[in-house]
Each structure stands twice: as structure tokens, then as C-alpha cells.
Amino acid sequence: MATVKLWTDEEAAADPRVRAVFDDIRATRKSDFVNNFWRALANQPAVLERTWASLKEIMVAPGELDPLTKELIYIAVSTANSCAYCVHSHTAAARAKGMTDGQYGELLSIVGMASETNALANGMQIPVDPEFQVDR
Amino acid sequence: MATVKLWTDEEAAADPRVRAVFDDIRATRKSDFVNNFWRALANQPAVLERTWASLKEIMVAPGELDPLTKELIYIAVSTANSCAYCVHSHTAAARAKGMTDGQYGELLSIVGMASETNALANGMQIPVDPEFQVDR
Amino acid sequence: MATVKLWTDEEAAADPRVRAVFDDIRATRKSDFVNNFWRALANQPAVLERTWASLKEIMVAPGELDPLTKELIYIAVSTANSCAYCVHSHTAAARAKGMTDGQYGELLSIVGMASETNALANGMQIPVDPEFQVDR
Amino acid sequence: MATVKLWTDEEAAADPRVRAVFDDIRATRKSDFVNNFWRALANQPAVLERTWASLKEIMVAPGELDPLTKELIYIAVSTANSCAYCVHSHTAAARAKGMTDGQYGELLSIVGMASETNALANGMQIPVDPEFQVDR
Amino acid sequence: MATVKLWTDEEAAADPRVRAVFDDIRATRKSDFVNNFWRALANQPAVLERTWASLKEIMVAPGELDPLTKELIYIAVSTANSCAYCVHSHTAAARAKGMTDGQYGELLSIVGMASETNALANGMQIPVDPEFQVDR
Amino acid sequence: MATVKLWTDEEAAADPRVRAVFDDIRATRKSDFVNNFWRALANQPAVLERTWASLKEIMVAPGELDPLTKELIYIAVSTANSCAYCVHSHTAAARAKGMTDGQYGELLSIVGMASETNALANGMQIPVDPEFQVDR
Structure with missing residues (x-):
């Protein structure tokens, strides 16, 4: 294909x-x-x-984030970008690095929840609070 | 706005x-x-x-993922979904939970890298390796 | 800008x-x-x-869908595509065509829910049931 | 898969x-x-x-939007998010709830048109008219 | 399907x-x-x-852009939107119009690079330089 | 911001x-x-x-694609990914490299058209023609 x-x-x-x-x-x-x-x-x-x-x-x-955390982030981005290949390969990689079923369930929950609140925030075009801005 | x-x-x-x-x-x-x-x-x-x-x-x-890891995943999804509000609020939340500059730099690197390889995999429509499939 | x-x-x-x-x-x-x-x-x-x-x-x-339904669909797509301009203009249009607060709340709920289940389905790469396929 | x-x-x-x-x-x-x-x-x-x-x-x-309208909105979001599974399942659901070929053709037209104008508005970064802002 | x-x-x-x-x-x-x-x-x-x-x-x-350039742009958009069908059909069209392997490799590089810097710019919510704004 | x-x-x-x-x-x-x-x-x-x-x-x-074509591709991807910063910076870059109003209009047309047909193809989940597959 x-x-x-x-x-x-x-x-x-x-x-x-x-x-x-x-x-x-x-x-x-x-x-x-x-x-x-x-x-x-x-x-x-x-x-x-x-x-x-x-x-x-x-x-x-080696860096400041451990290898499994890196894979969870990779899966999250790949899911949001609808990359079937990348979802498959990095989910397999995360499992090989020790991802438990509980961690996977939480990852899916967070990715789903973030996608939902992304839609709500974009749908209402909510202005960023000044408290979240970085001073310069 | x-x-x-x-x-x-x-x-x-x-x-x-x-x-x-x-x-x-x-x-x-x-x-x-x-x-x-x-x-x-x-x-x-x-x-x-x-x-x-x-x-x-x-x-x-409380769950199996620590609070900071959850925020990193949330930022990753929000970035991929181009939700300005969510990127701002969860980056602030991650900092409040102790995200270091080094961790933030790695997060940005991973989100950027994943977006790049997502594009390459989608651009060539690479078929998923059988090794990545879950047996049933 | x-x-x-x-x-x-x-x-x-x-x-x-x-x-x-x-x-x-x-x-x-x-x-x-x-x-x-x-x-x-x-x-x-x-x-x-x-x-x-x-x-x-x-x-x-004139068509088979009424004007307000058309605007609701337009807002839904514009939200998923992160088009700030389009979200603003079509939300205003929907209100001008009679969208109630209750309808708007349901629209936001559906767009949020769909974004969440889209992420869950893409995250697990769930295969399409044969029952959903169109015969030929 | x-x-x-x-x-x-x-x-x-x-x-x-x-x-x-x-x-x-x-x-x-x-x-x-x-x-x-x-x-x-x-x-x-x-x-x-x-x-x-x-x-x-x-x-x-039950709510203020009828069941078929809800499904049309769901299909619209799922299409914009490239969720193959969700497009299939909710198109089947919409048909089961009475979606006609004419309504489906209009849905596809609107989703396509919205995607096109989303791209045009994002491509030119058009500023939101003050008329579309909600006063506070 | x-x-x-x-x-x-x-x-x-x-x-x-x-x-x-x-x-x-x-x-x-x-x-x-x-x-x-x-x-x-x-x-x-x-x-x-x-x-x-x-x-x-x-x-x-006929226009100001040559047919092959048009197809390259079409592939780029289709890749970013995760449209498998469109990536396939327009990659075939680009090849039929003379796309070389070298051009294809550069296209993939640019699409990947742009996706990466899109994520970095969105991830840090970088403000647009005044130099890039069109006066009016 | x-x-x-x-x-x-x-x-x-x-x-x-x-x-x-x-x-x-x-x-x-x-x-x-x-x-x-x-x-x-x-x-x-x-x-x-x-x-x-x-x-x-x-x-x-230097490569096989000329500098302006590269910028057009970059704008196309940035538009599809809703990256406001990148759209601004690369549109300015394209103009600096000689993009005419006519070329810009065609670029916008193609990006809009591709987004529309992407939505139509994803909305109907059209199967890829065997003619578009690469043999192996």
C-alpha cells in the first residue's frame, strides 16, 4: 500500500x-x-x-526524560496526527519498554481528554489568561 | 476574542x-x-x-503515571491539535509541577520529531509491520 | 495580522x-x-x-438540510481544523439563524465527545466492523 | 490491525x-x-x-438537537480528524436514523466547503471582524 | 471499505x-x-x-505555477491532512508529470521539516514578528 | 504571548x-x-x-527544487497544520523570493481545493485504486 x-x-x-x-x-x-x-x-x-x-x-x-515517558509522548502526538503507522510502531516500542496496561489506559484517557478540551477551547476561542503568559 | x-x-x-x-x-x-x-x-x-x-x-x-508526565502528554496533544489556549495553560501547569528547562527542551524535541516522522510515514503511506500487530 | x-x-x-x-x-x-x-x-x-x-x-x-443545521456542521469542521476566523464567523451566523444556548451547548458537547472518541479509535487503531461497510 | x-x-x-x-x-x-x-x-x-x-x-x-443532526455533526468532526473508524460507524448510525442520500450529499458538500474556507482563512491569517466578537 | x-x-x-x-x-x-x-x-x-x-x-x-509544482503542493496538503487516498493519487499524478526521485526526496524532507517547525512554533506559541505583517 | x-x-x-x-x-x-x-x-x-x-x-x-517552490510547499503544510507563525514567516519568505500575486492566488486555490477533496475522500473512506499502488 x-x-x-x-x-x-x-x-x-x-x-x-x-x-x-x-x-x-x-x-x-x-x-x-x-x-x-x-x-x-x-x-x-x-x-x-x-x-x-x-x-x-x-x-x-540519555536525557532528563526516561525512555518510556518519551514513547508515551510520541504515541500522543502520533494519535493526534492520525498516523496509523506511528501509533502502531511506538505503541509496540512503549510495551517493549515496560508500559503496563494501567499506564496505557491512562495514556489513552489523557489523549482523549486533551482532544476533547482542545475542541472545547478552540470551539469557544477562549482567550489565554494573563497568568499563563511568560513575562519579558 | x-x-x-x-x-x-x-x-x-x-x-x-x-x-x-x-x-x-x-x-x-x-x-x-x-x-x-x-x-x-x-x-x-x-x-x-x-x-x-x-x-x-x-x-x-492518583494513577500509574505521575502528575508531571500527564501534563507533558497533555501539552503534546494540544500542540498537535493547534490549541493555543491549551498549550499555554498546560505548559504553565507543567512548570508548576516542576518541569525543568531540560525536560521542556526534550518534550519540544520529541513533539517536533514525532510530527516530522508522522509526516514522513503518512507521506509514503508505509504499511504497518506484522510485528507491530496485536495477535488475537 | x-x-x-x-x-x-x-x-x-x-x-x-x-x-x-x-x-x-x-x-x-x-x-x-x-x-x-x-x-x-x-x-x-x-x-x-x-x-x-x-x-x-x-x-x-435551499436543500434538504435547514440553514441552522448547515451552520452547526460548519462550526464543527472549523473547530476540528483550528480555524479561529471560521469558528467566530460561523458561530455568529448560527446565532443569527436562531441557535439557542441549549443547542450551542449540545453542539460543543458533541464536538468535544467526537474529538475524544476520534482520539481513542485512532489511538487503538480499531478495525472497522464489517457491519459498517457498504456492500458492492 | x-x-x-x-x-x-x-x-x-x-x-x-x-x-x-x-x-x-x-x-x-x-x-x-x-x-x-x-x-x-x-x-x-x-x-x-x-x-x-x-x-x-x-x-x-433527549436534548434540543435531534438524533440525526447529532450524527451529522459527529461525522463532520470525525472526517476533519481523519478517523476512519469513526467516519464508518457514525455514517452507518446516521443512515440507521434516516439520513437520506440528499442529506448526505449536502453534508459532504458542507464538510468539503468548510475545509476549503478553513484553509483559505488560515492561509491568509484573516483577522476576526469586531462584529463577530462577544461583548463583555 | x-x-x-x-x-x-x-x-x-x-x-x-x-x-x-x-x-x-x-x-x-x-x-x-x-x-x-x-x-x-x-x-x-x-x-x-x-x-x-x-x-x-x-x-x-494553465496558470503561473507549472503542473508538477501544483501536484507537489497537493501532496503536501494531503499528507498534513492524513488523507491516504489523496496522498496515493497525487503521488501517482506527480510521477506521471515527471517528478524525479530527487524531487520526491526533497518534497518529503520539506513536508517533514515544516511539520516539525510547525510543532515547535505552536508548542512555544511564538508571536509573529511585526516584520511579517502586511501593512494596511 | x-x-x-x-x-x-x-x-x-x-x-x-x-x-x-x-x-x-x-x-x-x-x-x-x-x-x-x-x-x-x-x-x-x-x-x-x-x-x-x-x-x-x-x-x-541547492537541490532539485528551486527555492520558491520549496517555500510554497512550506506554506501549504503550515496552513494545513494551522501554524499561524509559520504561515506568516514563510509567506514573507516566499514574497522575498519573488512569489507573484498570481502564484500566491494559485497556491491558495490549490491548498483550498486539496483540503476540500481531502475531506471528501476521508468522508467517504474511498479505497485506493490498485493503479496507484507501488509494486514490489
């Missing part, structure tokens, strides 16, 4: 730029599985390299 | 249903400040009551 | 294509008021003409 | 909270059919209970 | 309004292929006629 | 990472003007550096 072909391992191995990224994905994740997102991006090596570099820096490198 | 009037404290005090919700907001938050969202919803007491009841259950009651 | 200038009545009167549309807006609505949307579109006469022609056919000409 | 399992009738019958909601859905709708949305929500009983309670209050209880 | 039936050539031939549009699509595109979008719209002849007339005027008639 | 402070030139000059990016923005654009987007991102130096590096690579470096 894609608008581009999905690269096989054989095709990826034959292109040095693509192979380098696939190798780094496997090494970083300690898994042989390379999901379709990267197989589709392989059609555009520059986009593939830049996207993986950013994702690794933002989602993999 | 709203499509509805924002209720003053005097007006709220004169309507039993609105007063009850405003009182509970103040008691729950241990603060006299009632933000414009509730002052706008006061025009529709049934919507006001139902929305506050849900928000209290989802965002205030 | 616009990216284009808003045409004054004097400027509109000096351009035959713009004047013709402004005249028809006034005649159709039986009001001298021409709102900013049309004053902005006047910068592009072809877009102005086509947009007004479509709007008149869809929103003004 | 879901990120969660869909509960069978047997599984639902074995969980008192889920069974109670399923029973009420069947009684309220006077039909044995329980669609996938509720079978997916069953994984999170608290979300299931809260969502059904809200939906019943907003969409089923 | 549609909510409406898709008209066959036989059915289209039997309805004068639908046949006229299908004939014009084939003549304009110099191809016998009529894609599902039009076969679905055929259920609503007025919507079919108006949509085809607008599309022909905007996308087919 | 921002959720963060906007850095002045004095503040930027005092932080080596921020100063380096601001200097490069000025050198690349051959202009002393640094718009608010970068002054807001300055609060998060890592996000500032990464975002500018990507934008420079995608929007400034």
Missing part, C-alpha cells in the same frame, strides 16, 4: 549509505529487526541518514 | 451549579485562581460539570 | 469583478456588512468569485 | 465491569450488536465506563 | 450527469482510467459536477 | 552556542534580522542547533 518500495535486506546491503544506517539501527537496538519505516526511507538516503541521526539523538541518547 | 462571555466570580456565585464547580476547582487546586476555560464553560453548566468531573478523575486522581 | 491587505469598500468599488461579488453578497444577505474573509479574498478575484459561488450554492440555496 | 485485542462476548461476560457496559449498550440500542470500539475499550474498564456514560448522555439522552 | 458504493462504468453510463463528467475526465486526461474518487462522488451528482469543475479550473487550466 | 521568553541580541551574544547559530543565520541570509522563531528556540540550545542545521540543509542548500 506504500507509495514507495520497501527495501529488502539484500537491496540495503548493496547501497553503502543505506547499509550503514541499517547496521547502526541494528547495533543501537540490539535486534536484527528493521521496521518498514526505515525500509521506505531507504529510497531517499539523505532523508534516511538525517532522520535516523535525529531520532537516535532525541529518543535513544 | 471568545465566542462566549467569560463568567465573573459574581456571576458564578449566583448560579448554584456553576458555583459548585468553581468551589470544587478552588478546593482541589488549593488556589483561588479559576482560569478562563472554566469561566467560558460556565455558559453551559452541563458541559462544565461533565468536563470538570472527567478532568479531575483523569488528571488529578 | 493578515498576510494580505483587506480591501476597503472604495477599493472594491473600483474593481468590477470584486464589486460584483461584494454587491451579490450584500444582496443575498440583505445586509451592508461584508466581513473580512471576502475583503481578504478580493486580492485574488478568481478565488473570490469561485469561493462565493460555491458558498452560495451550498450554504444559501 | 488494532494495537489491542478486541474482546469477545465470552471474555466480556467474564468481567463484571465490562459485562455491565455491554449489557447497557445492548439495552439502550435495542440490538445485540456491540461494535469493535467498545470491544477495544474493554481492555481498559475505567475508560470504557466513562466513555459510554458520556456518549449515552450526549448522544442518546 | 468505502461508506458509499463505487459506480461502475455501466452505472455511470446510465446517468446523464455522471456520464457527462466521466466523459470529460477521460477527454481532459486523455486516458480511459477513471479513479475511485470520481466513482464515489458519482453518488452525489451535484458534488461530482462542482468538484470536477473546480479541480479542472485549478489543476488543469 | 509565548510560553517562553524571546532572547534579545544581548542575551544571545552572551551564550556561545546561541551566538554561533545567530551568527550563521545572519551570514547565511545576508541580513541582520533574526526572527522570533530562533529567539524562542534559543531557550533550548540543542533544539536550536539541530533545527537550524536541518533547515539550512533542506531549505537553503
Whole structure:
């Protein structure tokens, strides 16, 4: 159903730029599985390299937010943007990082609640309280 | 700029249903400040009551996600939905709950990155890997 | 705050294509008021003409849905699309066509509820029941 | 294709909270059919209970808007939010409540027209006319 | 999977309004292929006629933007709006009009980048610089 | 109205990472003007550096799409995502790169038309024609 072909391992191995990224994905994740997102991006090596570099820096490198919290935020954005692929891949990633059923239920509740109040606030065009503004 | 009037404290005090919700907001938050969202919803007491009841259950009651994580998810959804009011109010709430500059920077990075990969996945209509499907 | 200038009545009167549309807006609505949307579109006469022609056919000409129901649907879409201008103009239009406070409260409730269940359905990527498919 | 399992009738019958909601859905709708949305929500009983309670209050209880108008608004929001599941389920619901082909054609026209003018207004960032503001 | 039936050539031939549009699509595109979008719209002849007339005027008639640039813009909007059908059909159209792999990769990069900076700007609610405003 | 402070030139000059990016923005654009987007991102130096590096690579470096076409695509995405800031800044950029009134009118027409057909295709959940699928 894609608008581009999905690269096989054989095709990826034959292109040095693509192979380098696939190798780094496997090494970083300690898994042989390379999901379709990267197989589709392989059609555009520059986009593939830049996207993986950013994702690794933002989602993999240690920071102040723990890995599971990062995935919950990712699922929330992907749901609001109606990205079926991203919802699936990051829900699987969150589960692999230990998301419990209780946490998932709360995530869904918050995403639903936020979408509802977003609609109410946009529907009434409520002005921002001065208390919420950052002084300068 | 709203499509509805924002209720003053005097007006709220004169309507039993609105007063009850405003009182509970103040008691729950241990603060006299009632933000414009509730002052706008006061025009529709049934919507006001139902929305506050849900928000209290989802965002205030103890659960498996800590209060700051809940706010980060709320900001993420509100950003993706372009709700200016909600971005402002929940960013202020997250700061009040201890969000550091480092955490905020990571949140922005993740929301930006997710929006980018959402666009790439939707743009190429990448099929979901069977590995991400839930068996039944 | 616009990216284009808003045409004054004097400027509109000096351009035959713009004047013709402004005249028809006034005649159709039986009001001298021409709102900013049309004053902005006047910068592009072809877009102005086509947009007004479509709007008149869809929103003004008699059909199977009554005028108020049409406005409620318009507000719903504009809210979901975060169009501040459109929310304001069509809420005013709905009020002018008789929308009661009770109807407005129900509209807001439905738009909020739909946004919430949209997020829940997209968040869990629920498959469409065969019962909802149209046979062929 | 879901990120969660869909509960069978047997599984639902074995969980008192889920069974109670399923029973009420069947009684309220006077039909044995329980669609996938509720079978997916069953994984999170608290979300299931809260969502059904809200939906019943907003969409089923008598109000100032008739049931078909409510469904048209629901379809409009679901379309703007790109929720495939919700578009399917509420279009089927609207048909069951008597939506004619003519009404459906007008709904589609309005949703399309609103989306177009939303884009035009957002694209030119047209300022809201003072006439549309609510005085306070 | 549609909510409406898709008209066959036989059915289209039997309805004068639908046949006229299908004939014009084939003549304009110099191809016998009529894609599902039009076969679905055929259920609503007025919507079919108006949509085809607008599309022909905007996308087919000569203007200041070349045909390929128009398709790139169309893909960009369709991606941001999560319209799977439209992404597929206009990516195919862009390829038919000569889009190279290099151009496609740049398009995807820009759509991804814009989505990311949209999220950053909305997430921080950055005020518009006076330099970007149009004087009036 | 921002959720963060906007850095002045004095503040930027005092932080080596921020100063380096601001200097490069000025050198690349051959202009002393640094718009608010970068002054807001300055609060998060890592996000500032990464975002500018990507934008420079995608929007400034020579490629197969000309600079004006890139800006038109950027406006289209920003409009669909309801990003007021981005619509303003990139419309100004497009004008600076030579966008004519005629091209702007066509851009608006296409963005509006695409939004309309996106809604129609999503509203009817039209299945993708096999002819649009990429073989594998």
C-alpha cells in the first residue's frame, strides 16, 4: 500500500549509505529487526541518514526524560496526527519498554481528554489568561 | 476574542451549579485562581460539570503515571491539535509541577520529531509491520 | 495580522469583478456588512468569485438540510481544523439563524465527545466492523 | 490491525465491569450488536465506563438537537480528524436514523466547503471582524 | 471499505450527469482510467459536477505555477491532512508529470521539516514578528 | 504571548552556542534580522542547533527544487497544520523570493481545493485504486 518500495535486506546491503544506517539501527537496538519505516526511507538516503541521526539523538541518547515517558509522548502526538503507522510502531516500542496496561489506559484517557478540551477551547476561542503568559 | 462571555466570580456565585464547580476547582487546586476555560464553560453548566468531573478523575486522581508526565502528554496533544489556549495553560501547569528547562527542551524535541516522522510515514503511506500487530 | 491587505469598500468599488461579488453578497444577505474573509479574498478575484459561488450554492440555496443545521456542521469542521476566523464567523451566523444556548451547548458537547472518541479509535487503531461497510 | 485485542462476548461476560457496559449498550440500542470500539475499550474498564456514560448522555439522552443532526455533526468532526473508524460507524448510525442520500450529499458538500474556507482563512491569517466578537 | 458504493462504468453510463463528467475526465486526461474518487462522488451528482469543475479550473487550466509544482503542493496538503487516498493519487499524478526521485526526496524532507517547525512554533506559541505583517 | 521568553541580541551574544547559530543565520541570509522563531528556540540550545542545521540543509542548500517552490510547499503544510507563525514567516519568505500575486492566488486555490477533496475522500473512506499502488 506504500507509495514507495520497501527495501529488502539484500537491496540495503548493496547501497553503502543505506547499509550503514541499517547496521547502526541494528547495533543501537540490539535486534536484527528493521521496521518498514526505515525500509521506505531507504529510497531517499539523505532523508534516511538525517532522520535516523535525529531520532537516535532525541529518543535513544540519555536525557532528563526516561525512555518510556518519551514513547508515551510520541504515541500522543502520533494519535493526534492520525498516523496509523506511528501509533502502531511506538505503541509496540512503549510495551517493549515496560508500559503496563494501567499506564496505557491512562495514556489513552489523557489523549482523549486533551482532544476533547482542545475542541472545547478552540470551539469557544477562549482567550489565554494573563497568568499563563511568560513575562519579558 | 471568545465566542462566549467569560463568567465573573459574581456571576458564578449566583448560579448554584456553576458555583459548585468553581468551589470544587478552588478546593482541589488549593488556589483561588479559576482560569478562563472554566469561566467560558460556565455558559453551559452541563458541559462544565461533565468536563470538570472527567478532568479531575483523569488528571488529578492518583494513577500509574505521575502528575508531571500527564501534563507533558497533555501539552503534546494540544500542540498537535493547534490549541493555543491549551498549550499555554498546560505548559504553565507543567512548570508548576516542576518541569525543568531540560525536560521542556526534550518534550519540544520529541513533539517536533514525532510530527516530522508522522509526516514522513503518512507521506509514503508505509504499511504497518506484522510485528507491530496485536495477535488475537 | 493578515498576510494580505483587506480591501476597503472604495477599493472594491473600483474593481468590477470584486464589486460584483461584494454587491451579490450584500444582496443575498440583505445586509451592508461584508466581513473580512471576502475583503481578504478580493486580492485574488478568481478565488473570490469561485469561493462565493460555491458558498452560495451550498450554504444559501435551499436543500434538504435547514440553514441552522448547515451552520452547526460548519462550526464543527472549523473547530476540528483550528480555524479561529471560521469558528467566530460561523458561530455568529448560527446565532443569527436562531441557535439557542441549549443547542450551542449540545453542539460543543458533541464536538468535544467526537474529538475524544476520534482520539481513542485512532489511538487503538480499531478495525472497522464489517457491519459498517457498504456492500458492492 | 488494532494495537489491542478486541474482546469477545465470552471474555466480556467474564468481567463484571465490562459485562455491565455491554449489557447497557445492548439495552439502550435495542440490538445485540456491540461494535469493535467498545470491544477495544474493554481492555481498559475505567475508560470504557466513562466513555459510554458520556456518549449515552450526549448522544442518546433527549436534548434540543435531534438524533440525526447529532450524527451529522459527529461525522463532520470525525472526517476533519481523519478517523476512519469513526467516519464508518457514525455514517452507518446516521443512515440507521434516516439520513437520506440528499442529506448526505449536502453534508459532504458542507464538510468539503468548510475545509476549503478553513484553509483559505488560515492561509491568509484573516483577522476576526469586531462584529463577530462577544461583548463583555 | 468505502461508506458509499463505487459506480461502475455501466452505472455511470446510465446517468446523464455522471456520464457527462466521466466523459470529460477521460477527454481532459486523455486516458480511459477513471479513479475511485470520481466513482464515489458519482453518488452525489451535484458534488461530482462542482468538484470536477473546480479541480479542472485549478489543476488543469494553465496558470503561473507549472503542473508538477501544483501536484507537489497537493501532496503536501494531503499528507498534513492524513488523507491516504489523496496522498496515493497525487503521488501517482506527480510521477506521471515527471517528478524525479530527487524531487520526491526533497518534497518529503520539506513536508517533514515544516511539520516539525510547525510543532515547535505552536508548542512555544511564538508571536509573529511585526516584520511579517502586511501593512494596511 | 509565548510560553517562553524571546532572547534579545544581548542575551544571545552572551551564550556561545546561541551566538554561533545567530551568527550563521545572519551570514547565511545576508541580513541582520533574526526572527522570533530562533529567539524562542534559543531557550533550548540543542533544539536550536539541530533545527537550524536541518533547515539550512533542506531549505537553503541547492537541490532539485528551486527555492520558491520549496517555500510554497512550506506554506501549504503550515496552513494545513494551522501554524499561524509559520504561515506568516514563510509567506514573507516566499514574497522575498519573488512569489507573484498570481502564484500566491494559485497556491491558495490549490491548498483550498486539496483540503476540500481531502475531506471528501476521508468522508467517504474511498479505497485506493490498485493503479496507484507501488509494486514490489
